[in-house]
Amino acid sequence: xxxxxxxxxxxxxxxxxxLGTPAGFARAVLGVPLYDWQADFLNTTLEKPGAxxxxxxxxxxxxRNVIAPMVLFVLAAWxxxxxxxxxxxxxxxxxxxxxAMRAHSGRFPGWKFHEFTIQGPGGSQAVGFSTDDPNRFEGxxxxxxxxxxTPLLLIYDEAKSIDExxxxxxxxxxxxxxxxxxxxxxxxxxxxxxxxxxRSLYRTFKITMRDCPHIAPETYAxxxxxxxxxxxxxxSAYWGEFSEDGAGNMxxxxxxxxxxxxxxxxxxxxxxxGFCDFAAGRAENVFYLRRGNVAKQVQAWxxxxxxxxxxxFISLFRKEGFTPETAWQLTGDAxxxxxxxxxxxxxxxxxxxxxxxxxxxxxxxxxxxxxAETWAGxxxxxxxxxxxxxxxxxxxxxxxxxRQWKRFSDGTLQLESKEEMAARGLASPDRADALLGCLExxxxxAHIITGAxxxxxxxxxxxxxxxxxxxGSGLRGxxxxx
Numbered sequence: 001x002x003x004x005x006x007x008x009x010x011x012x013x014x015x016x017x018x019l020g021t022p023a024g025f026a027r028a029v030l031g032v033p034l035y036d037w038q039a040d041f042l043n044t045t046l047e048k049p050g051a052x053x054x055x056x057x058x059x060x061x062x063x064r065n066v067i068a069p070m071v072l073f074v075l076a077a078w079x080x081x082x083x084x085x086x087x088x089x090x091x092x093x094x095x096x097x098x099x100a101m102r103a104h105s106g107r108f109p110g111w112k113f114h115e116f117t118i119q120g121p122g123g124s125q126a127v128g129f130s131t132d133d134p135n136r137f138e139g140x141x142x143x144x145x146x147x148x149x150t151p152l153l154l155i156y157d158e159a160k161s162i163d164e165x166x167x168x169x170x171x172x173x174x175x176x177x178x179x180x181x182x183x184x185x186x187x188x189x190x191x192x193x194x195x196x197x198x199r200s201l202y203r204t205f206k207i208t209m210r211d212c213p214h215i216a217p218e219t220y221a222x223x224x225x226x227x228x229x230x231x232x233x234x235x236s237a238y239w240g241e242f243s244e245d246g247a248g249n250m251x252x253x254x255x256x257x258x259x260x261x262x263x264x265x266x267x268x269x270x271x272x273x274g275f276c277d278f279a280a281g282r283a284e285n286v287f288y289l290r291r292g293n294v295a296k297q298v299q300a301w302x303x304x305x306x307x308x309x310x311x312x313f314i315s316l317f318r319k320e321g322f323t324p325e326t327a328w329q330l331t332g333d334a335x336x337x338x339x340x341x342x343x344x345x346x347x348x349x350x351x352x353x354x355x356x357x358x359x360x361x362x363x364x365x366x367x368x369x370x371x372a373e374t375w376a377g378x379x380x381x382x383x384x385x386x387x388x389x390x391x392x393x394x395x396x397x398x399x400x401x402x403r404q405w406k407r408f409s410d411g412t413l414q415l416e417s418k419e420e421m422a423a424r425g426l427a428s429p430d431r432a433d434a435l436l437g438c439l440e441x442x443x444x445x446a447h448i449i450t451g452a453x454x455x456x457x458x459x460x461x462x463x464x465x466x467x468x469x470x471x472g473s474g475l476r477g478x479x480x481x482x
Contacts, residue, residue, distance in 0.1 A: 020077070022046050026069035030104050037211050038065045044203060046070065049147055051178040053159070053194035055240045056207035059215060062181045063092070067155060068100040070179070071118070071126050076108070079122020080143045080150035084173075088161025088182070090130035097157060098128055134169035141173055151176035160185035160192070164425025184236045187254045188402045189425050192242055197394035209238045249405045251415070252379050257400050260385045267388060268293045274320070274330045275437030276313055276352070277430045278306070278338040285309045287316050288434040294388040295438055297396070300431060310341045314350060324349040328445045331355050331437060353442055357433075361412075368414035371433075375403070375415055378436035387439055399432035 023039035026032045034042075038061065045052040056062055067085070074081050087093045098116060105113040112119040118126040129136050143150025152175045156162055159180035167190050170178065180202075182191050194202045209215045220238055227233050235241040242254065270292040277286040279302070287298040298316050303309040322330060327350045332342045334354035342352055357371030367373040381387055382400075390396060404416040418428050 022070060022073045025073045025076070026065070029107060030069055030072065032065055032069055034065055035061070035211060037205070037207055041066060041205055042070055042073075045177060045179055046074070049151075049176045050203060051180075051194075051201060052203040052205070053180040053191065054205040054207065055182060055184050055191075055195060055242075056205075057209050057212060057215065057240055058183050058237045060183075060207055060212050061214070063096050063157070064100045067097060067157060067181065068104070071153070071155070072101060072104060072108075074151070074153050075111075075118065075120035075124040075126060078149065078151055079120070079124055080145060081120075081124040081153065082140055082143065082150070083124075083126035083153045083155065084137065084140050084170075084175075085126065085128040085155045085157065086130065086136075086162070086166065087128075087157035089158050092158055093128040093130070101126075134165045137166075137169040137173055142176060147176045153177045154179065156180045156182075156191075158182050160189065162189075162191070164190060167425075184240055184242045186250070186402075187242045187398065193398070195242075197398060206240050208240050250401065251375050251403045251405055252382060252400050254397070254401045256379075256383055257389070257397055260382045260387065261389050261391065261397075264385045264388045265293065271441055272329050273438050273440065273442045274298070274317075274322070275355075275434045276330065276332040276338075277434040277437070278309070278333055278336070278341050279428070279430055283428045284430045285313070286430045286434040287313060288390075288431070288438045289320060290387070290438040293386055295390060295435060297390045297393060297431070297435075300395075306337055306341055307344065310344050313341075314345065314348065317350065324351070327352055329442050331442060333357065333433065333437070355437060364412065366412060368408045368412040372413050372415045374433075374436050374440060376413065378439050381439055389435070393431065395427075396431045396435060399427070399429040400435070402426050403429055403432070 022042035022045075023034055026034055026039075026042065041052070041054055054062070054066075071083050071085065074083055085093060085097065087097070093116070098118075101118060102113045105111065108120070110121070116128045120126075127140075140152060140154075142152045152173060154170050154173065154175040154177070156167070156170070156179065159182040161182075180191055180194060186192070187196075190198075195204055195206070209220060215238070223237070224234060272289070272291045274287060274289040277284070279285050284300045284302055286300045289296055289298050298320060299312075301309075301312070303312065317327070317330065330350075331353040332338050332345070332355065334342055334356055335358065338354075342354055345352060355370070357369060357374070359370045361367035361370055361373040363373065367376060382389070403421065406414045406416055408414045421427075421429065
């Protein structure tokens, strides 16, 4: 029997009945049949304040069976509640989400259902808008009754396509509940991080086609025949997996990096090379070190004081066993703030190699600059599973798999700039730059090549030790600094 909600609703009384649970409300009041996972998501999400994130296949029923019941339940259960809904696709809001809620308008006498707003009891309201303007979030806050009586629910539909600036604007509202729902996309952005590096901040749900019996097997079979079982579209649209290279222009794929992490080649003796990426403010100073084919993160930290950071780098060099005489095994990014920091190190006797990402590539027919060449070379090593990569460094994985290729006007490969990455909501790839830099070979100083301080036999032994396991990467594109 269908029930109607009293526009003045009594929260305490409602919670004593089955109608007091979001899933019970959806089934008994709205007449919406729910899968167990849909009921679990509704009840778990609204059980207590916090953030939830769900990745699900296309056509899983997120709009009709999850978002619509959630919004209507909050409006009915908390007079004075505010609900804000935005989406990476405004057509989703206009033609699917609000029509799904208006379909239940007959059950709520006295409520006002408009194209992009719903007005419920006691001043409760839901508002939907596109994600093109962060200022649209201004004015939405928890009501005077606090989270318990006049809560705020923020819903991000198709969250994979929402810009970081929109999420930041929503954060300022201090919502009672933050809910992200989406099919999966590329391995970038807040929605991706909510299931990876920032998973501890969210109640996460992963739904696959096995949880959605209504998805016709013949539809899946037809798409597999068309694309192949391991194609990024199949893994995303049916299995809730983030697309590694769906755009066709990612430098590295998640699967490539994960396979290298899981099954690298055996540890090899070889050269030692440390790479320093310098920064100030929010970006990180990073020191990665490779011995043979085993790489590790020595340290990554933020420091607005460049001279203080310089001292910290030198301290780390000493802890790792380097001396000014062996500083030729270390390289620093000499662009930007790196130049003055390397100058100061040289004054103190630490003459590191200087790396210029915008310098000419050794093969300018293929690569726009040295930075593009370094990333391409690192990709080749990781694809062959040559390096032992640092474990449990989710930020490194995200940075390695988040950067894209571009084509310059002359056809050479060029990396997406850091400014372009920031516009997509991505952090500066400081860790990835340092890791890929240390995978290259340091230039061998003249005194080792000529044996100025060694007899010929010792010189040959030193060279053999340095070059063993070098993986043919060459000694190109560097110039000694200091």
